[in-house]
Amino acid sequence: MGELVSLIRTSNIEEIKNSIYKILNTINFNKAQVSSVTIKPNLCNYWPSSTGYTTDPMVVAGIIDIIRERYGKSIPMRIVESDASAMRTKYAFSALGYEKLSREKEVELFNLSKDRVVEREVKVNNRKINLKIPSSLLNTDLFINVPKLKIMRETHITCALKNIFGCIALPRKSIYHPYLHETIVGINKILCPNLTIVDGLVALGRCPVKLDLIMGSKDPFSIDWIASQIMGYNPSRIKILRIAIKEKLGDPAGIEICGDELNSFKSEFPKVSNSIPKLSWKIQLALINIYEKIVNDITPPELD
Amino acid sequence: MGYLHMMNCFHIDNIKVVSVADRSKRALKKAEALGVKNIYTDYRDLLNSSNVLDAAIISLPNFLHLDSIQMALEAGLDVFVEKPMAKNVSEGQRIVELVEKSGNIFMVGHCMRFLDAVEKMKKSVEKGSIGKIEEITLEEIISGPFSQGKNPKPVPEWRLDLEKAGGGVLLDIGYHLIDLFRFFIGEGKLVYSRLDYKFNFPIEDEAIVILSSPVSSTKGIINVGYYQKTSFPEYNFRVILQGNAGFISSENMVPKNLYLYAIKEGIKNFTRRMIGKKIKPLSYTYYYEMYHKELEYFFECIRRDIEPSVSAIDGLETIKIIEESYNFSKKCEA
Numbered sequence: 001m002g003e004l005v006s007l008i009r010t011s012n013i014e015e016i017k018n019s020i021y022k023i024l025n026t027i028n029f030n031k032a033q034v035s036s037v038t039i040k041p042n043l044c045n046y047w048p049s050s051t052g053y054t055t056d057p058m059v060v061a062g063i064i065d066i067i068r069e070r071y072g073k074s075i076p077m078r079i080v081e082s083d084a085s086a087m088r089t090k091y092a093f094s095a096l097g098y099e100k101l102s103r104e105k106e107v108e109l110f111n112l113s114k115d116r117v118v119e120r121e122v123k124v125n126n127r128k129i130n131l132k133i134p135s136s137l138l139n140t141d142l143f144i145n146v147p148k149l150k151i152m153r154e155t156h157i158t159c160a161l162k163n164i165f166g167c168i169a170l171p172r173k174s175i176y177h178p179y180l181h182e183t184i185v186g187i188n189k190i191l192c193p194n195l196t197i198v199d200g201l202v203a204l205g206r207c208p209v210k211l212d213l214i215m216g217s218k219d220p221f222s223i224d225w226i227a228s229q230i231m232g233y234n235p236s237r238i239k240i241l242r243i244a245i246k247e248k249l250g251d252p253a254g255i256e257i258c259g260d261e262l263n264s265f266k267s268e269f270p271k272v273s274n275s276i277p278k279l280s281w282k283i284q285l286a287l288i289n290i291y292e293k294i295v296n297d298i299t300p301p302e303l304d
Numbered sequence: 305m306g307y308l309h310m311m312n313c314f315h316i317d318n319i320k321v322v323s324v325a326d327r328s329k330r331a332l333k334k335a336e337a338l339g340v341k342n343i344y345t346d347y348r349d350l351l352n353s354s355n356v357l358d359a360a361i362i363s364l365p366n367f368l369h370l371d372s373i374q375m376a377l378e379a380g381l382d383v384f385v386e387k388p389m390a391k392n393v394s395e396g397q398r399i400v401e402l403v404e405k406s407g408n409i410f411m412v413g414h415c416m417r418f419l420d421a422v423e424k425m426k427k428s429v430e431k432g433s434i435g436k437i438e439e440i441t442l443e444e445i446i447s448g449p450f451s452q453g454k455n456p457k458p459v460p461e462w463r464l465d466l467e468k469a470g471g472g473v474l475l476d477i478g479y480h481l482i483d484l485f486r487f488f489i490g491e492g493k494l495v496y497s498r499l500d501y502k503f504n505f506p507i508e509d510e511a512i513v514i515l516s517s518p519v520s521s522t523k524g525i526i527n528v529g530y531y532q533k534t535s536f537p538e539y540n541f542r543v544i545l546q547g548n549a550g551f552i553s554s555e556n557m558v559p560k561n562l563y564l565y566a567i568k569e570g571i572k573n574f575t576r577r578m579i580g581k582k583i584k585p586l587s588y589t590y591y592y593e594m595y596h597k598e599l600e601y602f603f604e605c606i607r608r609d610i611e612p613s614v615s616a617i618d619g620l621e622t623i624k625i626i627e628e629s630y631n632f633s634k635k636c637e638a
Contacts, residue, residue, distance in 0.1 A: 086457055
């Protein structure tokens, strides 16, 4: 069954913590006996949160404060991310303000690509996928997913479920791209966050937009179901969500929204038809390849 | 860039690429597939076997420029080196000495001088169409090393290492714009500089520099940054020349629609190929054509045994302004 999803409009930075408080109370988040906490923001590249690509450290700061108030000041907490094809976690932590946050809040920053890896096989859509899982994520008491709300050419939406894909220890995650949707569902079958708080303060559609949204739920599938509607999609047509339903990772029945109106965020989101850029990109590359072969011209490095 | 230079060589008459050195296996495989006979993983091995070579194109990380230039010149080769010529003034001065001692042809890749729009602006200025230039604004804000092509790769570690790179956006992109100031105006003198470190890396990711001409009242405002997410074929670059009789902006020279331009140029090249004429490599990309033009010019200088218009002195003078900018900025911060 789906879970309650809370949407809160948060127009100024001082309100972030209060908004997260409200969300936790509304969704009735009350996990007991927590002795370690892991927070996974989305730090997919070096572009700051104002571009809509990465999680605002202020949102993570709000979460840290609330966790400390609930579970004690000395509770061990880690902010984690793994290296990606074009991103190195050590630089992302520094560039995106997480080193500063770590000093201010005395929280550990941890590169999942340096962790001891556990190999897990998962079957999704009749496909067996081998995943390298950082062992520390399997041993944490409270796993908090802090994704960004944005579109992506390959998957249409990228939010709660896709952010967990970023936990795979392997830097060259592009090897999973031929079966990306299955891999995203697969990793979510292994790693299940206890709480998802979405940074929708600046979201990314056709262009970045100040959406002033903080969204939260105990269920990442429910988050993505609602997030896709905000981004102008019919969730039942999003492939990741369809596979997730088939694999019993989530169920749209029972998803409820509380807090601010979904439509008010939806109307502000700069929607994009993913199929046109995806198609035009493929056509451009195909034309350049044909042209290069016939004319024997050179392909620029960006497209090679 | 090394790969692009190699590909450009295949499109220049009477030039044969006989040796390639690269640490990337993928790049070496491509070179082999294109018929390059001698393949090396270390540039030193290539330059040690230079008896089969006439010229070397050096497109290595900044910290290897001095060593590789020295090896190539001492082996009697003519040299084309990617910008920046050196990572600091002392290495630049050493390179100038080596070039003078060798008597070989030496050119630095100041490619922006070969951009179609810049060439047209230069001609226009020389004809006096805007009178005397009073001010020049040069701007380039891009993703720089953080840009992601079709196959995303991490930023090479050396580019974020101040010791190895020598600097950030000012040495990388600002170098071109300072050179363009010198190209249009002549010598430049530093008036002001301000650096910023938005990404908290040891290298600067934004720089504003003001130059003036020591012989006229002309000022130059240079604004460069790595802080904007742009993607190919977008190019956030402009030069505006303000004269006392008018102005010219590069934006009026660059095709309005790069996609339509690519189709038009692609058809032209296709026709050239069909009727057995030489194509204009990379003309369909507009901006990348300058890399072919600069190399073609370098080889033309070798053939005609003439000094290239972009000399080691040009490289050194540009680096001097950059080093002065770094020092000025440090003083202001202190």
